[in-house]
Amino acid sequence: MNTDALQEVVLAITQQRCVAAVLQQIVEQIADFPKVRRTKKTSGIVDIALVRIWILAPGDICGECRLRRECADQTMCLHLAASAGESLDKRANWSRLDGQFQRFPIGIRKVGHIAATGQPIFLSNLSKNSEWVAQPEWVESEGITAFAGLPLVFREKTLAVLGVFSRTPLCEGDFKKLQNFADHAAIALGNAQAFEEIENLKARLEEENDHLRGEFRDLFDEAPIAYVYEGLDSRFIRANGAAMKMLGIQPEEVAGTFGKNLVAETPENQARLREAFDFLEQGSETRGVVLELRRKDNGNPVWVQWWSKPAAGGMFTRTMMLDITDRLLMEQEQVRLKAENEYLLEEIRTTNNFGDLVGSSSSLRKVQQKIELVAPTMATVLITGESGTGKELVARAIHQNSSRHDRPMITVNCGAVPETLFESEFFGHARGAFTGALRDKPGRFEIADGSTLFLDEIGEVPLPMQAKLLRVLQEQEVERVGDPRVRRINVRVIAATNRDLKAEVEAGRFRQDLYYRLSVFPIENPPLRERREDIPRLAKHFIRAAAKRMSLAVPTFTNAAAGQLAAQDWPGNVRELQNVIERAVILARGGPLLFDNPASVPLLPASEPQTPATLPLTRAELRQQERDSIAAALSQTGGKIFGTDGSAALLGMKPTTLASRIKALGLQRKSG
Secondary structure (H helix, E strand, O other), rough: OOHHHHHHHHHHOOOOOOHHHHHHHHHHHHOOOOOOOOOOOOOOEEEEEEEEEEEEEEEEOOOOOHHHHHHHOOOOEEEEEEEOOOOOOOOOOOOOOOOOOOOOEOOOHHHHHHHEEEEEEEOOOOOOOOOHOOOOOHHHHHOOOOEEEEEEEEOOEEEEEEEEOOOOOOOHHHHHHHHHHHHHHHHHHHHHHHHHHHHHHHHHHHHHHHHHHHHHHHHHOOOOOOOEEOOOOOOEEEOHHHHHHHOOOOHHHHHOOOOHHHEEEHHHHHHHHHHHHHOOOOHEEEEEEEEEEEEOOOOOEEEEEEEEEEEEOEEEEEEEEEEOOHHHHHHHHHHHHHHHHHHHHHHHHHHOOOOOOOOOOOHHHHHHHHHHHOOOOOOEEEEEEEOOOOHHHHHHHOOOOOOOOOOEEEEEEEOOOHHHHHHHHHHOOOOOOOOOOOOEEEOHHHHHHOOOEEEOHHOOOHHHHHHHHHHHHHHHHEEEOOOOOOEEEEEEEEEOOOOOHHHHOOOOOOOHHHHHHHHEEEEEEEHHEEEEEHHHHHHHHHHHHHHHHHOOOOOOOOOHHHHHHHHHHOOHHHHHHHHHHHHHHHHHOEEEEOOOOOOOOOOOOOOOOHHHHOOOOOOOHHHHHHHHHHHHHHHOOOOOOOOOOOOOHHHHOOHHHHHHHHHOOOOOOOOO
């Protein structure tokens, strides 16, 4: 088959924008191929007898179609749309589109089979494929020896079927050339259909526009949007009701009003107005110009968006105005509130740059210094420390001080994820990937794209899962379970654990390479017993938070109570302290806080030798110390003993006991 001739057909049909012309050109030019020999090695000539194209379209002649009984679905079928060829019977006209094969049901006979499956059929010798021959006598009388049927598929949709009947056998090379041609023909057909659809839509829109113009022409005066006809000098010719109401103009004042005189006298406004009128004088339209106007009746400001277009002939313009006063004032208020909010946030950051990390001990300051160093970077951080020390608060402080703070930090508690669901939870899954996967679900890494992912209890990740986690950290790519597509991500990882990961590595329960990948910047969170000076401040913070959350009065927190809390070792750390305080707030009922002795170890072991600072006091020294303490409390409370704000509550004593001690020590309630 002549390759050059096929290429000429392809070039010709790509220029067409009409479906009928594309189809007819295909069949006519293939049918008119010159009878040429294939190669020197293969003798014989290619003689195309008949070329036809059936296009997929809705059923239309089902009542008279001879194949109706074989057609299961009569909504769509194949229509004979183009035909060309030369019969041995000179009386036959093969360009006709009627006849017994003008329609084919989808899936019936070889043409319908091609449309249904989207697969071509190549019969190099019809005598050996008689099951595909509907009219053996026609094949014999016309000398048809080969058939090639090809689907014309465009964007994975079969548009038509091309059938080529040859009087000479077709070889595999001929068939491959036809397949290549069919691909190009499908593109040309798809483009032609698209062009026809566009033209139909244009015509329909024009028709609808003509209808709308006629229907709404008389609604000018009642339109809810302000419309004005004005001369090129801005003199009003006509204004509708909405425009007069917006601009404070009476009907009799319209003709004598100049639009320019209503524009506020500000440099920015006047510059916009001059630029807009320059466009109008050049015959161009202006779109959405924001102007500040002044009402003619009372001079109040009105902000509008202004569209103006010169009419045909250029003698006047058609102007539309939208009142955006409320919107503009709201935007200005939003800008003000945003600036105020940013200022307040900056004040908060300046005062305390570390969120809920409460305290000022040296060990906590070291943690804060590390946060300041690592937060602006992309480095992976490993936070270690005992349970309850606030590792997640450290992670949040790092995130809030990073460039990713405008997006939420995503948190995963690795210890709470079932072992079988780790991969799905981390990387996501496709619908149907496993039983129960009813829809596509992104994993935590995808959700955290562009933000920070906090992996709490990282030591709980199963060993087989650690290799996949390491690859994601290195490559910043994830694959969902059941989906081979690779998705790029940009995630900063912060991990935390209360385990000794070095020991876990030595025991073979944690990958060494993953450990090194995670611990680029390690931060050790100190236990509460190493920052005892922070306990009173933490306690006050938790008291206020608990009282507010439970809608209770803030109870009195005495120095005695603070000393009692600071004397404990708190094996449960900050979490244990918070729980103890919440329980005490509930039990206080408006009085002073009273603490049961927490199940913790005393500050100093009994065996530790005493220092000079802890030597026993004499009775006189104890009496003087008691006197000074009570005097300070009386001075602080103005001599008040009873009540939640009295000296007794401050000292953690009964009021009657305090009154007795005041008398015994010879103190005056008003003096101190």
